[in-house]
Amino acid sequence: MDELNKQKPEVPIIIIERDEQPQPQEVVTKAVAPSRKQKWLKRFLALVAIGCLMVAILAGYYFWNYYYNIGVSVSVTPEQNIEKLQKPAKQETPEVVMTSDSILGVAMDFYAINGLKASIQFEEPDTADTSVYLYCRSVDHKADSTYIGTLVVNGEERQSDTHRLGYMAMLGGNSVIGISRSEKVKDYVQEHGGSFFRQFILVSNGDIPGRFFLHGKVERRAIGRIDDQLYFIATRHKETLWDFADALREYGFIDAIYITGGADYVFYRDKDGFRHDIGDKSDYPHTKWKGIIPWLVFRN
């Protein structure tokens, strides 16, 4: 070996030979530790995901609170009211039976509505129209003639606004009232050419809401239900909304919704067809907002 090391080094000829046969691909399992950048990216994405989840939860809570948690229990669901509207109308003697009572210091007249078909029209009924057994106002309207709360007249939507949770739906010879923010009943009625309007709740499932936003004392009116009997109710004196609602609840109403126009002139007919005035006759006919006010009319 020492002799070999003493020799002068050579210049070799080195050739690379390559295997022409295709080699099976080597399977390499990656086990790469995440870099710091990847770690921070993962953390950032996790934060974004958590943020999105929180937003989704908040949105879900908001929608649940808005649509379902309406602050009062509900006696009848929209689906049940749709079933009632689908049934054939009861064949009853068309009449309005008026009774009076006073409860919790609130004097009220109750007009039980039997065998009558409800509808909404923009022309005030004539006192000579014997087919009209009772009429009253329904939704409020603003000075610009737009309505407050959903209003559907004969299948035509005039306003869509679900802030007021009470509703009355009319289709064929059936009329129902209920409490819901859902538009299922409105959609059904609209599709079938009926009428629908919203007003705020006075009584829901035999209970009254926690608070009312109107505190003044005026004559009050409402549409209420005891079991399946529909009533139009009017106070004889000026009452606060809370007193009125509490009196209705105490009287036994399951559901009741507000009706605007507490002092407006309207009339009803008894079973003999005699007309009885409600309110000041000098107000009749209403010239202001003519054609704007949607009248809730009960005919035979």
Add this chain to the structure above:
Amino acid sequence: MEWLRISTSAELVRVATDEIVYVRADGNYCDLVLTNGTRRKMTFQLHFFEEIFQQLQNNTFVRVGRSLIVNKRYIFVINLPEQQLILSGGDMKEPIVFYGQPKADSPQNVFVKPNDQSQTCLDFGMARKGGIKSNITLAREGLKQLKELLENEKPVDNG
């Protein structure tokens, strides 16, 4: 698969690149060591190997210091405090250990004879060429660079 066909005036050596564990300079010559323990003295200098390795399609050889080229495939341990490089794997029955710093009291710090099959211990600091301090520094730096090279090497993905 690639082979080297090395032709000198006296002989022809044909070897698969995968079987080369390391090539070590030995004066004007170099020692070619294979995985099966075969050692062959080549009568040319180490840089010829370095040049040809660079032309390989899959070059797994890396130069560590002035006197050593190792196959990365067989690097088992790089220990900087101990200045230790251990090659293992393939058909090797025993690991090959390199020390970068001579340890007077260490029995491993000897250049073992090729026919000693128990364990091969090599000083890759080229201490015999003189200048121990400088060569040790070079070796330590080479080992550190090798470690960093392997750490920063991207994972191979043949898929």
